[in-house]
């Protein structure tokens with residue numbers, strides 16, 4: 274059996290994993306090794322696509338693999354340039370590490386580059402995740418928050434070790450353990466390096482290495498045509514990886530123990546082990562969560578991650594969601610009503626029990642009364658490219674490539690396709706078309722005071738701000754658009770500041786305005802639309818924002834692709850997003866009339 278980092282991480286999730294993996298013949302895929310670190314980025318999905326009931330976007334899908342593979346190779350080239358520019362002598366590239374752990378198990382990993390500097394042999398690992406993952410880590414020392422990593426005079430990020438670090442009581446050690454937890458984003462990265470360090474020590478027992486991890490510099494801004502070596506951040510993880518050598522060996526024996534047990538009987542579900550609805554979810558989620566309903570399970574309760582308290586007092590026992598699932602409470606209705614202390618959860622419970630559509634008409638009317646006609650409905654599609662596409666952008670910045678605008682002059686309740694106008698734009702892939710996109714957007718939405726309806730305002734607001742920074746000559750127009758944004762998501766959920774300013778009580782201001790059992794805990798556009806009208810997304814070739822940006826990005830690298838058909842699919846998807854906003858507003862206005 275060949276064991277890579279991910280196999281080890283999977284097998285120590287729980288005792289059951291090994292038996293399920295053997296029965297399903299789950300094997301590692303070589304390519305995954307270079308792609309999995311993309312999955313480490315924090316979730317930045319548009320329109321809450323990762324909701325409480327739906328699955329995570331499929332990061333194994335071919336489109337994702339094609340796009341990220343391209344960026345991995347581009348970044349790897351930059352790391353190579355960095356090594357050569359630093360004066361190091363390149364000794365080896367893409368070197369496989371293999372050691373026989375026992376008769377049945379071979380450990381395997383890859384070193385991207387080996388290079389000699391004047392004072393050390395450096396091992397480079399290319400991990401194109403954002404450097405922010407490590408740079409944001411801090412610990413407490415001498416009553417101050419101290420960053421774990423600092424840049425040395427050679428430009429490498431070194432770990433900041435306190436002078437009295439041997440004291441077990443310092444926060445440094447506690448935080449270091451946390452930093453290396455395989456259940457944390459940063460921890461999976463460090464665990465991977467510790468695993469490779471273990472292989473290196475077995476393969477080259479007499480050699481000391483410096484372990485350098487190349488990540489994408491999250492602060493660099495592209496100021497020329499193509500990203501250069503300024504986008505490479507190098508972290509020296511030698512000290513950290515050495516601390517965890519023993520742990521890797523212990524985990525390998527735990528893995529062997531799980532394999533030998535070969536027991537696929539159910540175990541208690543554990544949040545950190547299963548990692549449901551994350552990019553690092555266990556591949557057997559479907560199997561082990563089979564008894565948890567797809568709709569209106571206990572996970573559908575808003576803020577369920579805070580747990581459920583038996584009574585209103587802070588001293589009443591608090592129960593964790595997973596603990597409750599393991600005791601048999603899997604459906605929303607399994608939770609005793611007396612354990613629902615949050616008003617939102619009681620509202621959800623009432624709706625599910627009575628198949629009821631809840632609308633707070635008074636609050637909805639107050640908010641909708643602020644709409645100024647004609648209404649513009651706006652939606653952007655953007656690509657969080659791992660390396661910036663155009664000047665002025667940073668790594669993983671949401672780079673806008675498309676918009677859709679619908680204009681409605683008469684009340685939304687009277688909407689039909691004939692009484693509204695539509696503008697759309699998809700940037701051709703041949704070069705930077707952002708200026709054209711802004712110019713056309715300004716034509717579609719003239720200056721004025723009328724409302725611009727969006728869903729999840731933060732996303733559109735940030736994109737407009739970024740475009741204003743890039744094109745200051747349009748700042749006044751784009752700032753005008755920002756000042757007119759009207760968030761339909763806040764209409765459905767809540768807008769505490771608005772309601773408290775408009776004379777609503779503190780309690781009323783904090784309650785949600787709308788709920789329906791079909792939402793199953795999610796206010797994503799795709800969850801809300803079917804409550805009011807037919808789900809037209811199901812008929813589209815592109816059905817969510819992730820698929821949209823991956824389709825767009827892949828069209829840049831794939832000469833075989835039918836550009837016209839692809840762009841038509843993109844247009845149909847983005848148009849549906851703004852039409853969905855119109856349809857939802859129409860349905861709400863009609864219900865308020867009754």
Ligand code: SF4
Nearest residue numbers: 286287546547555561
């Ligand atoms: S889903 Fe959870 S319980 Fe099932 S095998 Fe994976 S980690 Fe274990």
